[in-house]
Amino acid sequence: MNSVRVNLGSRSYDIALTSGDSKSVGAFVRAGLPKTTTALVVGDSNTQLHGRVLETALIASGFRTAFAPVPAGEPSKCLEQLSALYDALYGLAADRQTCVVAVGGGVIGDLAGFAAATYNRGLPLVMVPTSLLAMVDSSVGGKTGINHPKGKNLIGAFHQPAGVWIDLALLTTLPEREYLSGLAEVVKYGVILDSDFFSYLEANTRAVRERQPEVLLHVVGRCCRLKADVVEKDEYETTGLRAVLNYGHTFAHGFETLAGYGTLLHGEAVAIGMTCAATLAERLGLVGADFVSRQTDLLVALGLPTAPGHSYPTEELISVMRRDKKAVGGQMRFILPTRLGEVKLFDDVPEPLVRAVLQSH
Structure with a gap:
């Protein structure tokens, strides 16, 4: 087992990188939460089977468990499903020695994580991401939350997990569209923090798309390390450093919201948003056309969209973007590249x- 350590003082935790070793998750959770006696495992129809396997492993390690099913898809990040998880925790007689185990992609992680953050003013959380996007991004760093009809992730809390268990073998069965969607966040790390990693992706595009095990281990491990480095320095987004992780997301959330949650996968929207952000940076004179084309070429080579494929009213997009979490007083703020491996x-x-950038895409 490989691991990445997230150093946050008393809230530090390990990200375990494994392959086909589900039985060991019980010992991993037990080591991280020695006093915890009960676990609520949360999964959806896509991850229920894996969730049951993990539940068996937890029982073998001495946990009393229950399973809470959630409908698959972005619409489940809502108050109704959050309330259902509260009901499940109440039915389990959950107390401070109860942990929530989120088994799934970003939707399950965000939803179950927010339930853990808010029930009894905070329960321990273990993330078991099953999608590439969740493995490299949403399961690490403590962001939890649900959507509001007016905007994505408007309701949420920072709540660090006690541990993250990544089984890379799960990526072999991930649907192609879901897998490709996760690659947008992978490319993002290269653009914002690590030009050498970006070059690695360019040189290994075929192996990445074929999901070769040794390449996946390097890609996921590197992304986790890069995100951990940022989170360690700016856990609560107070210095502005952590905001770099939102590269492309201001545009992306606009497209996601207007399309209707679930129409565009998050990674697809991020790929489009990164393209818009690069175009904006070029028009501001921050980067040259070579940067834009290089980023676009990699996204296309990895099977990702660079345009929404549908016309959205510009003013409606702007209205949503003004409510982005980075906005201040309704003034939009953007993470933009200044060179490969650096954004500001x-x-x-x-x-x-x-507006001109939006109309050009």
Whole structure:
């Protein structure tokens, strides 16, 4: 087993990188939560079978368990499903020695994580991501939350997990569209933090798309390390450093919201958003056309969209983007590249230029 350590003082935890070793998850959770006696395992129709396997492993390690099913899909990140998890925790007689084990992609992690963050003012959380996107991004760093009809992730809390268990073997059965969607966040890390990693992806595009085990281990491990480095320095997004992880997301959330949650997968929207952000950076003179084409070429080579494929009203997109979490006083702020491997936060971007970028895509 390989591991990545997230150093946050008393909230530090390990990210375990395994392959086909589900039985060991019980010992992993027990080591991280020695006093915990009960576990609520949360999964959806896509991850229920794996969740049951993990539940068996937890029982073997001395946990009393229950399983809470959630409908698959982005619409489940809502108050109704959150309330259902509260009911399940109440039915389990959950107390501070109860942990929530989130088995699934970003939707399950965000939803179950927010339930853990808020029930009894906070329960221990274990993340077991089953999608590539969740493995490299949403399961690490403590962001939890649900959507509101007016915007994505508007309701949430920071709540660090006690541990993250990644089984890379699960990626072999992930549907192609879901897998490719996760690659958008992988590319993002190269653009914002690590130009050498970006070059590695360019050189190994075929192996990445074929899900070769040794390549997946390197890719997922590197992304987790890069995100852990950022989270360690700016856990609660107070210094502005952690905001770099939202590269492309201001545009992406606009497209996701107007399309209707679930129409565009998150990674697909991020790929489109990164393309818009790169175009905006070029028009501001921050990067050259070579940067834009290089990023676009890699996204396309990895099977990702670079345009929404549907026309959305520009003013409606702008309205959603003004409510992005990075916005201040309704003023949009953007994470934009200045060179490959480096991005910065800009809060003085002319709005007409943003409109022009949206209209060009």
